[in-house]
Amino acid sequence: MHRQLYDKLRGEILAGHLKSDTRLPPTRLMAEDLGVSRNTVITTYDALLAEGYLESRSGSGTWVATLPADAVAARNLVGSAGAPSLSSRGTRMANQPRDRTIPDHIAFHPGYPEIKGFPFSAWARLLKRHARYSHEDLYGYHWVAGLPRLQAAIADYLRGSRGVECNPEQVLVVNGAQAALDILARMLVDEGDVCWLEEPGYIGAQNAMLSAGARLVPLPVGPEGWSLDDEARPSPRLIFVTPSCQWPLGCVMRMEDRLRLLQIAERHDAWIVEDDYDSEYRFRGRPIPAMQGLDKSGRVIYLGTFAKTLFPSLRIGFIIVPPQLADGFKRVASNTGHCPSLLLQAALADFISEGYFATHLRRMRRLYAERQKLFVALCRHHLADWLTIEENDAGMQLVARFTRAFEDEALWQSAQRHGVDFSPLSRQFFSSPPQQGAILGYAGIDLKAMREAIISLRAAFVNLDSECASDQLPKSALPPRS
Amino acid sequence: MHRQLYDKLRGEILAGHLKSDTRLPPTRLMAEDLGVSRNTVITTYDALLAEGYLESRSGSGTWVATLPADAVAARNLVGSAGAPSLSSRGTRMANQPRDRTIPDHIAFHPGYPEIKGFPFSAWARLLKRHARYSHEDLYGYHWVAGLPRLQAAIADYLRGSRGVECNPEQVLVVNGAQAALDILARMLVDEGDVCWLEEPGYIGAQNAMLSAGARLVPLPVGPEGWSLDDEARPSPRLIFVTPSCQWPLGCVMRMEDRLRLLQIAERHDAWIVEDDYDSEYRFRGRPIPAMQGLDKSGRVIYLGTFAKTLFPSLRIGFIIVPPQLADGFKRVASNTGHCPSLLLQAALADFISEGYFATHLRRMRRLYAERQKLFVALCRHHLADWLTIEENDAGMQLVARFTRAFEDEALWQSAQRHGVDFSPLSRQFFSSPPQQGAILGYAGIDLKAMREAIISLRAAFVNLDSECASDQLPKSALPPRS
Numbered sequence: 001m002h003r004q005l006y007d008k009l010r011g012e013i014l015a016g017h018l019k020s021d022t023r024l025p026p027t028r029l030m031a032e033d034l035g036v037s038r039n040t041v042i043t044t045y046d047a048l049l050a051e052g053y054l055e056s057r058s059g060s061g062t063w064v065a066t067l068p069a070d071a072v073a074a075r076n077l078v079g080s081a082g083a084p085s086l087s088s089r090g091t092r093m094a095n096q097p098r099d100r101t102i103p104d105h106i107a108f109h110p111g112y113p114e115i116k117g118f119p120f121s122a123w124a125r126l127l128k129r130h131a132r133y134s135h136e137d138l139y140g141y142h143w144v145a146g147l148p149r150l151q152a153a154i155a156d157y158l159r160g161s162r163g164v165e166c167n168p169e170q171v172l173v174v175n176g177a178q179a180a181l182d183i184l185a186r187m188l189v190d191e192g193d194v195c196w197l198e199e200p201g202y203i204g205a206q207n208a209m210l211s212a213g214a215r216l217v218p219l220p221v222g223p224e225g226w227s228l229d230d231e232a233r234p235s236p237r238l239i240f241v242t243p244s245c246q247w248p249l250g251c252v253m254r255m256e257d258r259l260r261l262l263q264i265a266e267r268h269d270a271w272i273v274e275d276d277y278d279s280e281y282r283f284r285g286r287p288i289p290a291m292q293g294l295d296k297s298g299r300v301i302y303l304g305t306f307a308k309t310l311f312p313s314l315r316i317g318f319i320i321v322p323p324q325l326a327d328g329f330k331r332v333a334s335n336t337g338h339c340p341s342l343l344l345q346a347a348l349a350d351f352i353s354e355g356y357f358a359t360h361l362r363r364m365r366r367l368y369a370e371r372q373k374l375f376v377a378l379c380r381h382h383l384a385d386w387l388t389i390e391e392n393d394a395g396m397q398l399v400a401r402f403t404r405a406f407e408d409e410a411l412w413q414s415a416q417r418h419g420v421d422f423s424p425l426s427r428q429f430f431s432s433p434p435q436q437g438a439i440l441g442y443a444g445i446d447l448k449a450m451r452e453a454i455i456s457l458r459a460a461f462v463n464l465d466s467e468c469a470s471d472q473l474p475k476s477a478l479p480p481r482s
Numbered sequence: 483m484h485r486q487l488y489d490k491l492r493g494e495i496l497a498g499h500l501k502s503d504t505r506l507p508p509t510r511l512m513a514e515d516l517g518v519s520r521n522t523v524i525t526t527y528d529a530l531l532a533e534g535y536l537e538s539r540s541g542s543g544t545w546v547a548t549l550p551a552d553a554v555a556a557r558n559l560v561g562s563a564g565a566p567s568l569s570s571r572g573t574r575m576a577n578q579p580r581d582r583t584i585p586d587h588i589a590f591h592p593g594y595p596e597i598k599g600f601p602f603s604a605w606a607r608l609l610k611r612h613a614r615y616s617h618e619d620l621y622g623y624h625w626v627a628g629l630p631r632l633q634a635a636i637a638d639y640l641r642g643s644r645g646v647e648c649n650p651e652q653v654l655v656v657n658g659a660q661a662a663l664d665i666l667a668r669m670l671v672d673e674g675d676v677c678w679l680e681e682p683g684y685i686g687a688q689n690a691m692l693s694a695g696a697r698l699v700p701l702p703v704g705p706e707g708w709s710l711d712d713e714a715r716p717s718p719r720l721i722f723v724t725p726s727c728q729w730p731l732g733c734v735m736r737m738e739d740r741l742r743l744l745q746i747a748e749r750h751d752a753w754i755v756e757d758d759y760d761s762e763y764r765f766r767g768r769p770i771p772a773m774q775g776l777d778k779s780g781r782v783i784y785l786g787t788f789a790k791t792l793f794p795s796l797r798i799g800f801i802i803v804p805p806q807l808a809d810g811f812k813r814v815a816s817n818t819g820h821c822p823s824l825l826l827q828a829a830l831a832d833f834i835s836e837g838y839f840a841t842h843l844r845r846m847r848r849l850y851a852e853r854q855k856l857f858v859a860l861c862r863h864h865l866a867d868w869l870t871i872e873e874n875d876a877g878m879q880l881v882a883r884f885t886r887a888f889e890d891e892a893l894w895q896s897a898q899r900h901g902v903d904f905s906p907l908s909r910q911f912f913s914s915p916p917q918q919g920a921i922l923g924y925a926g927i928d929l930k931a932m933r934e935a936i937i938s939l940r941a942a943f944v945n946l947d948s949e950c951a952s953d954q955l956p957k958s959a960l961p962p963r964s
Contacts, residue, residue, distance in 0.1 A: 014776070043768075046767055046768070047767065047768040050734075050767040050768065050770065051734075051736070051737050051770050051771070052736030052737035052738055052739075052740075053737050065737065065738065066738070067737060067738050067741060068738060068741055068742055068745070070745065071738075071741035071742050071744065071745040072741060082779055082780065083753075083779055083780035083781045083804050083806075083807075084670075084719075084751045084752060084753050084781055086669055086670065086807070086810070087668070087669060087670055087671050087672040087675065087719075088672050089668055089669075089671075089672055089673075089694075090668060090669035090670060090671075090810075090814075093668060093669060093810075093813070093814045093817065093818075094669065094807070094809075094810025094811070094813055094814055095810070095813075096813060096817055097813075098626070098813050098816045098817055101622060101623045101624050103619055103624060104618070104619065106618055106622060109622075109623070111623070112622055112623075115615065115618055115621045115622070116615055118615070118621075120613060120614045120615050121614070123613055124609075124610045124613035124614055127606075127609050127610065127613050128606045128609065128610050128613075131602060131605055131606035131609050131610075132602045132603070132606055133597065133598055133600070133602050136586070136588055136597055137585055137586065138795060139597045139600075139793040139794065139795050140583060140588060140591070140594055140597070140793070140794050140795060140926075141583050141591070141593070141594075141794045141795070142583050142585060142795075144580070174819075175657050175661075175797075175819055175820065175821075175822070176819045176821075177819070178816070178817065178818065178819030179657075179818070179819030179820070180819070181819070182817075182818045182819050182820075186569070186571055186572060186575065186693070187568055187569060187571075187572035187575065187576070188566075188568065188569055188572060189569050189571075190569040190570050190571055191571075191673070193569065204817070207817040208817065208818075211668070211817060211818070212571075237566075237569075252532075252533075254533070254534030255533050255534035255535050255547065255549060256534055256547065256548070256549050256550060256553075257534075258534075259549060259550055259553035259554060260550055260553050262553065263550070263552065263553040269566045270566060271565075271566050285528055285529065285532040286525075286528070286529040286532065288532065288533050289533070294496070297564055297565055298564065298565035299565045299566055311621040311622070312621065312622050312623045313620060313621050313622060313623070313624075313823055313824040313825065314823055314825075315657075315819075315821065315822065315823045317819075322565050324565075325565075325568070325576070327576075328568070328572075328575075328576025328577070329576070331575070331576055331577075331578060331579075331580050332572075332575045332576055332578075334580045334660070335575065335578055335580060335660065335664075335686070335689040335690065335693060336575075336660065336661070336664045336690075336693070337656075337657055337658045337659070337660030337661030337662070337663070337664050337797075337799075337820065338657065338661070338664075338819070338820075339657075339658075339797065340657070340797065340822075340823070341795055341796055341797045341822070341823060341826055342795035343795065343796070343826075344823055344825075344826070444622075
């Protein structure tokens, strides 16, 4: 009742029907008139008084406040004006592509790790441990650069397993790898600066650099490696690379090219951003150490994520920043709001220091190696008419090339209708005429789901074939030739 | 052993001591020479082969690879060059102030809610529920705009309690209020655009706008309200306000001023960002509905946070975006990495829909009202020589003014040494000569801690008094006059 009366009176005042400086009836009379309790009227008057719709004048009751008549009138005409437009930057940011996912469908979206095999009971126990009150600092505004125990655990892991040179103070824990790119792009690049990005290359890095106003220049990558020789390219301010497992091709940058790239960066006084997003999954031989450990000048900024080693929706990533910039980056993490929840950081720190992380990694490495073999075998068996696919030493996805001239976006549309996802290779190109192909993630699905999804993908290809065939027929199609 | 040998050989190659095209001894000989197992040598050679330091030549053993001599040499000189500099934007961002916290000290940092009284056992149960495997979509890359159940819960709450007009698709769940500001500043403002910000006003909003390149123009606020009449101010692109409980003064914008502000925004075709950061805590009367519900043109963008109603390190906030911009903002949330963990979102959605949120809010509203009364009484009893303080109808902090000409930063230094924190009022000014005062958060500490901290603050004032007194003495001080 109170709400109804409140909305009614407020509406009448805002519409200009109850005019400024009108005296309202005393609460008792209003209550009698409306057949409601006097308390309802008193509560309503009080609310409207507090908000300034009404005024109390001493000795003479309650009045409609003097509201600016033109503003009241303007408000009632305001719908026509409509909202302002976004900034130019905002328009650019709002129109960038993003790699969509399909609810309920994991296969074959790249980058999905195995979820069901995650040690959830240990994880739940660790979370519960920190979900109870332990220490005030875990709930407030502390540790904007990261929970110190997690910074230390990450530094230890990276020194031991990835050859990264760092101390815990250099570890900036952020809300996922995309947050890391969002920070780095703004910190290292001004509007109009040139960035060399791998092509094909990571769409998330493209987006972050474009959002920061960078001019993208392709650094071509093929199965044989990175094309570093082109001196015709404009001088870069930042070079983005995935040297340990190139996204999406999966190749590894050889030592010769790493040294060459450091030399190029030095010559141009450019930063190198090294995205080490899934280098943990190397199936043959020892993982390749990070470039960061080769660099002596502090120009290589390393970033990594737990999206592939734990799961994507955890949203915890990290940047290894040069020591002299650690304080500045800490401010920026705080001022951009890119710090992840301390509860998750505490649970993750325990997950690493109590050995669950290393065990899970070992298990996943074995599992993904098996799944890759099976996946390639199944693709060759069922899809050989449409695509070729090769095994790779590393990563969680493979690039399949088409045997005929298909548009990968058309295949994606068709696959989506069959409940299967993948990432079209053409989306990873931003300047050159794109190559066509399918980036297929195989790590997150078991044999049964894999087999079913491959059959669905086959159906998508068959559909596409028949669409292409019908496109080539004249409109008044003759019966098929015998 | 393997690691030592690996480091040794790699170091020799990179230092140029082991030259390109040198043949290494066969593994058996190397193992005998060094007194290690042959397997150790084989593993080491394999690793260096994989990384491109060594080459295997068929029939003639293992060789040091042909690395670019100039790059090897350059690397060894590289330390001298040093790292590149940050971008101009990065330098600006890295040098912005941030409101620091002191580990182990909550009193009287503003914005801290009561932590110990949080229903942790319910929270732990809800987290555990979602920390086990339930549905694939909770772990992957889905729901970048927010978990649909949480979007719906927030929309319901805002419609019912805050008078916000929205549907669930307009709710963008982001990594805290600062993330919301970081997104909004970039989406709505271009470099050089004018933003009106309240002065004194929220430092986080200042930082976000400056990071986006905005030109800040003060919108003065005093105890009597907002100064909206100054037509001499440059035309704004965005107006940032906290109308329901002004930060830091705690005043409420009256209806007349809300309409006037909407009219001004309309005239300049400007956005209004309404930060409703702690309006839930209103101790007398009904909470004032949000401005967003008054606006018909879609120019008011509402943002809120769970930092004050649950706890800050949860890091979940939200933006209510105009319907036609929902898709663009969703892309931007995804491309900037501002999406919070889905696990926390799932637990929070249950926390709201199962009634814990409403119960906790009611309890905290009562508790903070009591604490405010106690706090004001204690301050008046112990600190009347140094400051004046008034009760307020709302919020989690009060602004105390000094009775004498103190520098609030000097008091802050002194207070910090006594283990007490607060926010200097002068930090909330960005253009005008700052006013001096102390923003004192009282919500997060119980009576005992409050009393102790007030005694410590008293000691900090006494210290400051004696420092001021000694500053006024000549260097060769005479004994104090009797």
